[in-house]
Amino acid sequence: MSIEIDEPGRSLLLMGNEAIARGAIEAGVDFCSAYPGTPSSEILGSLARAAEHLGFYAEWSTNEMVAIEAAGAASFAGLRALTAMKQNGLNVASDFLLTVNLSGTGGGFVIVVADDPSAHSSTNEQDSRNFARFADLPLLEPATFQEAKDMTIWAFELSERLKIPCIIRSVTRFSHGRGNVKLGPIPKRERKASFRGVFLTVPTPMWHSTLHQKMANAREEFEGSGFNWYVGPEQAKFIIITCGSGWFYSQEAVKTLKLDGEVGILKLGTTWPLPEKLIASHLKHAPEVMIVEEVDPFLEQNVKILTAESAGDLGPIKFYGKSSKYIPDVGEIAPDTVISALARIKGVEYHPRDEGYRDKVRSVVGSYAPFRMLSFCAGCPHRPAFWAIKTALKMDGRDGVVAGDIGCYSLGVGPAGYFQSKTLHCMGAGIGLATGLGNLRQFGFEQPVIAISGDSTFYHACIPALVNARYNRSNITYVILDNSATAMTGFQPHPGTGTDARGQAVPAVSIEGICRAIGAEVRVCDPFAIDEAVENLCELLQSEGTGVMIFRRKCTTLELKEKKKPKVRVDPEKCIGDDCGCARFCSRVFNCPGIIWDPEVKKAKIDELVCSGCGVCADLCSRGAIIVEEE
């Protein structure tokens, strides 16, 4: 079901990200831009699908910095603009963020950042709310799916009134959760773009002071916002202050422990600047306060500052939160976190299950359920690419170092990529680190250096480092795993794919063209042609200077959306099992989930459900026992 349906009043099941996108549509958004990043990708993804029909603009940008600047330009020209990103993306965009706050904006400008507590699909779990305080920008945190939609509409209006960007912060559970959302009307689009006046940050102290005034105005407006509410006994002596995902968990905790009669909940939707008068009015009746929020003690510390500043009016208050260790300050929180913390504070007995049952069920799971490690999909071109890297480094024999990067191939640090990648940080860090390692010769460093990135990551953050390698004569081999998609985040197109966010054909930007223009020696080969891949890589490792090895093969999962897969089978006459001496190469060593070991006949077997029909294993089997049947 599409988020663009024009049926006001209808209740739809929308993902948190879709609710934000729908809010933008109901606000009449004109311009949307983003770089994909879990858990934020569906915001622009769903907007892009609606853009053509509803007549607004949407793009997948090369990276978050370009995305925020492009959206900022639309705002300067008087349009309503939205940019969305994951938490690491906001770091990339932060240079502009920390100047556009000063220059101010024109049309409503909303920046959505989706954090990833517990780092399910990330390399950190930073709390991006700190950027709102850092940049002096208003911060909104939706707690329900309905609120996400409504709050996004309000964020555009707020930004337009204050003339600064407004930040909306989500978290994985919320962005990827789904719930009822009642649709509102879609307005008619009639805004025209026109650039008037100037947007500057100098003289800086003057604009800084203007920014502080704007934030004071925001605070005033927040005091009466309908996104902040209180439930519970009027003069409760114990209150929970919460925001975002903490609202559902707190509500469930109070209900589960039957504490509705004595515990109140102050739920805040506007978390920076704080609505101080509203909060103080509740601190006044509550000498005990529990604070529930995800990742950093952002709300907790700001409420404590407020308490210190209002000490004359408030009595002593006892806080329960992250600094007192009731709520963890690392990782994701869950309903159980809040239920057990509240039970402990209030001295209520709570056992989620009978203790005996719990022990029994956990021991059964321990003895029967093997751990399920993430792996490359069956037929993934990254598997033979890592096999080629492993083989080439072994043949080279100088203990080469591989610097990894962000994408599906991040799994190269684990068994999926034969533990080849030794570093993993942020977009583009692999080749940046490699340029450093490649220039350590004068310190006696003799190991060859490989940097890895994907195609989308190449455009996003690798080009300046490649220029640096060439300019400073760094001795590296840069392997680009080009699978023609931003695969990890859901196959979004990028500058090399020849299509844009709205599905229109555009000229592709050539990876090898860029690399050759920089002056690198470039080779291109199909990673499924393993021998050729290893040979090319060995030659690049042996040669001096900046070499680029492009392993090009379309993502198999994407490929299978378009064509029928060939059938692969093991010839039981040719596979002789453990007598072969290959040590079960196909299933155990090459480790493709499409090949299993059949313990009954003691031979390899293809798992038809998982196999993608790529046939790489047929080339690798020394006895030619794996047959690809062409239809």
Place this chain on the structure above:
Amino acid sequence: MPIEKDPLNLIIAGVGGQGNVLASQIVANTAIGAGYQVTMGETYGATQRGGAVMSHIRISRETQYGPVIPEGKADIIVGLEPVETLRVIGDFGNPGTKVILNPRPNYPIGVLSGEAQYPPVEEVLKAIAGLVDSLQVIEATKIAEKLGEMMAANIVMVGALAGSGLIPVKVETFETVIPEIVSGVNLELNLKAFKTGLKEIRSIKPYTHS
């Protein structure tokens, strides 16, 4: 339809690539179609295939609940893979939980490389039956294979859930929602898979270990 327990907590458990999210979307949309407040939470990390995936669906007449079910509070578990079903029971099961399960294993790479063992499926079923109120085994992958597409096992399981009488939603509501979510060439196949799952659960007896 009345709801026996509020909220009704349902988990669909499986492995990436099995169509867990689609199955959950059908169930959650159907409950919305029946007038409930529904929340669905997905736990998937990176989108690569092969990782454990589960969806939490919470159905209520009264209010909207959070997207995560607390420990031990699953009323119904629909398992697309036996070991993943057991793992979910480990965290969310209780002696009253009702389970519908597709017994077709999907082997983790740790098992392929020989570092871990996948237990015999019959032992997993026995273990599950000993931990929950009821277990119904639906050979969803085999059924889907007969229909011409093994990947439709997820929808066979949705059909089985619809026919189980465990959730307070009419079968007809499912049949109006499926075409809104599944489109194009897959619709006919999925409707067939749904109906076959529905018929299957009505014809089988609960699992008992003899």
